[in-house]
Amino acid sequence: MKVLTAMEFEGIRIDEGFLNDYSKELEKEAKAAEESVYAQAGVRFNLASPKQLGEVLFDKMQIDPKAKKTKTGQYATGEDVLLKLASKNKIVDDILVFREFTKLKSTYVDALPLMINIKTGRVHTSYAQAVAVTGRLSSNNPNLQNIPIRTERGREIRKAFIPRDKDHVLISADYSQIELRIVAAISGDENMCEAFKTGKDIHNATAAKVFNVAEKEVTKEMRYKAKSVNFGIIYGQGAFGLAENLGISRTEAKEIIDNYKKQFPNIQKYMDDTIHFAQEHGYVQTLMGRKRWLRDINSANFTVRAFAERNAINSPIQGSAADMIKLAMIKIHREFNKHNFKSKMLLQVHDELVFDAHRSEVEKIKPIILDCMQHALALPNDVPTDAELGVGENWLEAH
Amino acid sequence: MPKKLFLLDAFALVFRAYYALIRNPRITSKGRNTNAQFGFTNTIIELIKNQNPTHMAVCFDTHAPTERHTDFADYKANRQETPEDILSAVPDIKRIIEGLNIPVIAIDGYEADDVIGALAKMAEKEGYEVYMVTPDKDYGQLVSENIKIYKPPYQGGKFEILGPKEVCEKWDIEKVEQVIDILGMMGDAVDNIPGIKGVGEKTAAKLLKEYGSLENVLANAENIKGSIGEKVRAGKEVALMSKKLATIITNVPVEFHEENFLIKEMNKPALKEIFEELEFKTLGKRILGDEIDGAPEAWNGSEEAKPKKAVTAQMDLFGNIIEQPETLPIAIGSGSDEMPTGADKNINNTPHDYSLVQTDAEINDLVKYLSTFNEICFDTETTGIDANEAEIVGISFSVKPGEGFYVFCPEDQAETSRRLQFFKPLFNDASKTWVGHNIKYDMLILKWQGIEIAGNTFDSMLAHYVIEPDGKNGMDALSEKFLGYEPVHIEELIGKKGKGQGTMRDVEPEKIKEYAAEDADITLQLKMVLLPKLKEREVEKYFMKWKTRW
Known part of the structure; x- marks a missing residue:
């Protein structure tokens, strides 16, 4: 609690200049992709309208004779549909680029500067401790969990998260394969x-x-x-x-x-055992003993029961990972206080922690962070935990 | 005015309502899943409100086997067990329908679609416009100029009305009678109707274009070339049986007495009782007006004017005959965020001792008093939900149930800061445990005032989260659930959510006092009931571990 309060209080610095430039760049590229779409279609239309897009792609250009319609009678132009067509048609590629860039721009690049706190000039994300049923933290304003990592353009957004000043760098420390390690450890496979x-x-x-x-x-x-x-x-x-x-x-x-x-026979056994345990006790639990109740686990209806079974298998894994990183954060927070470091822990996203590190302290805190993370929670069956750490002038570089 | 009859296929609608909310189920304080009741009620109310029916009935299947089961043992044999929550919902749903004074019809040996088909045909003859309310595609065969399908909205979509034109377009056929020819050939996995092996919707439509009916397709089977011909020839008998199974029987022993189907005044006391049992607070109020106990509540996610409008529309509806439809989207799946009801205690009928603390002398006395307790509950009142930007308006404390103190902090920040300094030694005392609801927020507010808590904390929100991770954690909801007490709602002080909402800064301190001191009092009481629950569920050790360290 105190740890999160401290992190929310700290906030992180945002490079507004970078975001401004990036916004313009994305706009230009989105525009270029849009124009290219119109050129290939031979007609101008509202690209943001799925209805018009469907008509152009499937009626006018007939790029897919088997195009499916949605219930409302429009052509389906969702991402999954377009992705399947992308390899064969440049126009579809351009549409996807247009969509991705417009979304990035409006959801992150243009939105982040608006979240800067007037008093501190920093962005203070707010963590919700009781929202995700698995025990993971979720965050708001901005929602760090959502920042895209799959595409190069999405990852660029992390460049906007920068150190406090020239005396600091960002450190990012990330658990490696933590959920699979937990699977291995719990199942003992x-x-x-x-x-x-x-x-x-x-x-x-x-x-x-x-x-x-x-x-x-x-x-x-x-x-x-x-x-x-x-x-x-x-x-x-x-x-x-x-x-x-x-x-x-x-x-x-x-x-x-x-x-x-x-x-991996014991993995199957773990899944069966967990479901049996849940059926008998009505709950499953994490390594630390946090429980999740599954009221539908004994339902006679297959769909309802299967849903509860998936949760039974998944909750201990995700939940233990969540417990582990929280324990690591507490340890790190204490160590930092003990040594009176100027460096601060700022963010927690998925299995990753981000720090504002004073340049003079980087070498001192690196082993402390790694040690706290690796020894936060000992896994059964001697499965080791591992974390990786990077340093950089922005979050992307550090990650 | 045209006579409009709506016939509802109860089970089809109930199943859909249940599954629409399955990922975000509505659970009452007693642990019952009420998805089906909630979704069904929404559907029927929306119909009454927006579609101007003059007559209505709800049709149920019965347990008795039908002719189809005796003809074909495998009919509907692939069906899974009905989810328990749906089975237990049916009696409630029947009570709701009866409370609305709408007839429930079930005829042994016939399915709801047979009954609906029969009634629809009879009503059509008497000059009715008939709407069969169902998501089920089989009903297409019954459609005519005056009998249509009303497909209720799903997951925020719009409802659809399917007449002969729409049905023919959907199946790519000439006339609606061919729906059963199509189904006879392609089968229907939902009902385990086999159809001709290897023939799907497209092929069936193509064959019908050429031959007009299933019987004619079969008669000409010898002339159909290629593998399709082979499949048709092999599947003759099965096709005829499938067609029979898919045919809705309109020759049902049921009579259409129009006066029984007339929309009547609802039975408010009966509805009130069932809605209270099911904890449908917002929905209940929407339907019954303000007759459900409790203070007015925020209309979730919409602008201020809406609740009034809705209530008016409702009154019009059940009092007189409605003139124009009120478009109020109540889509299944929008899962409005209702509070449990059943709380009969509130600030007006519960003894309490809440005091406003303003002067230095009063503050000093309070600090002295609080310092004699090891466990102190507190809550901050501020101007907003972003703790890094909000200003503190006041802070409340409670150390005994029923007792509370509210310390007023003026707009002058220097003065506020000065007043809060009195409490600093208390917060810095590592031997004190601080109780709060979502205490991180309050800690952050204090941190901006340069105050940090040295001791332990107990967060009633997190305690409940550990007890019931899937449940609602709001203080109001927990108070109603565990204390049977409905706290003062913030909307009563600062107005409903939306543009017109003010901040705590605009409210008289004397008025905030009641609200704020109550919050601290309730949070303390919550701690007292949640602690044994942590033990009961054997998660106390886990919770306490974090309490001291986190």
């Missing part, structure tokens, strides 16, 4: 625990097992598939979800999952 203990690339190791090849022979594609299964497990995804995600057939997805379960 030997193969997975072993992979973490020997410091292997977990997705690579998974791929080797699932596809039955030597670790050196794992292709990019295999690793990607293995990664999807690994995360799918955390979120309780089945063959259908995996197939959707990877764009593969359900049969292939099922084969991968079956192989996975064979190679």
